[in-house]
Amino acid sequence: DADVTQTPRNRITKTGKRIMLECSQTKGHDRMYWYRQDPGLGLRLIYYSFDVKDINKGEISDGYSVSRQAQAKFSLSLESAIPNQTALYFCATSDSGLAGQETQYFGPGTRLLVL
Amino acid sequence: LAKTTQPISMDSYEGQEVNITCSHNNIATNDYITWYQQFPSQGPRFIIQGYKTKVTNEVASLFIPADRKSSTLSLPRVSLSDTAVYYCLVGDGYTGFQKLVFGTGTRLLVSP
Numbered sequence: 001d002a003d004v005t006q007t008p009r010n011r012i013t014k015t016g017k018r019i020m021l022e023c024s025q026t027k028g029h030d031r032m033y034w035y036r037q038d039p040g041l042g043l044r045l046i047y048y049s050f051d052v053k054d055i056n057k058g059e060i061s062d063g064y065s066v067s068r069q070a071q072a073k074f075s076l077s078l079e080s081a082i083p084n085q086t087a088l089y090f091c092a093t094s095d096s097g098l099a100g101q102e103t104q105y106f107g108p109g110t111r112l113l114v115l
Numbered sequence: 116l117a118k119t120t121q122p123i124s125m126d127s128y129e130g131q132e133v134n135i136t137c138s139h140n141n142i143a144t145n146d147y148i149t150w151y152q153q154f155p156s157q158g159p160r161f162i163i164q165g166y167k168t169k170v171t172n173e174v175a176s177l178f179i180p181a182d183r184k185s186s187t188l189s190l191p192r193v194s195l196s197d198t199a200v201y202y203c204l205v206g207d208g209y210t211g212f213q214k215l216v217f218g219t220g221t222r223l224l225v226s227p
Binding site for chain 2: 004041042044090092103104105106107109
């Protein structure tokens, strides 16, 4: 969905490096999410934010941190990258609603390789 | 969170109707059922959502029996471009977003 953009689209880094993945949206949604997807598996929630001042851990937050710089921007950081963080990362946004009732709009993904 | 179970994969041919069933035996009263479609190297895309009985949109239909312990996504007259992974998602409004997971999905392959 062009309304949700992610940068970079591909990234190769080395173990121990700090990296940041960025997400921007023009949908005007308050809620934003970061997921990771491993080959052949579904998506797992890393962090989510309901507004600029509200950030919550998801299912697999260890080793990650986030920053919600503005309503439209939500960044994911790997403080010290490790090989098992190699995955496809997706950012998503949604309007209001209970979990599973809202519609989430996903970005194109960032493919991360940690050597 | 109500756990969902879907077939790992399904095969079909162009022009056929495809039905993908999702089991969610522990679905809670307030849970909705949502289906997403994901193409390779792309983010998932919302297809349809329902609470009970039948929901239809321009893309698919969703059938939910009275006990709501399962749901069936129906794709009419599939084409090659419907080859994708389909996720069934059941939301639990009471335990929060932390446990919102997509599961492994059903990989649909449509052949000529």
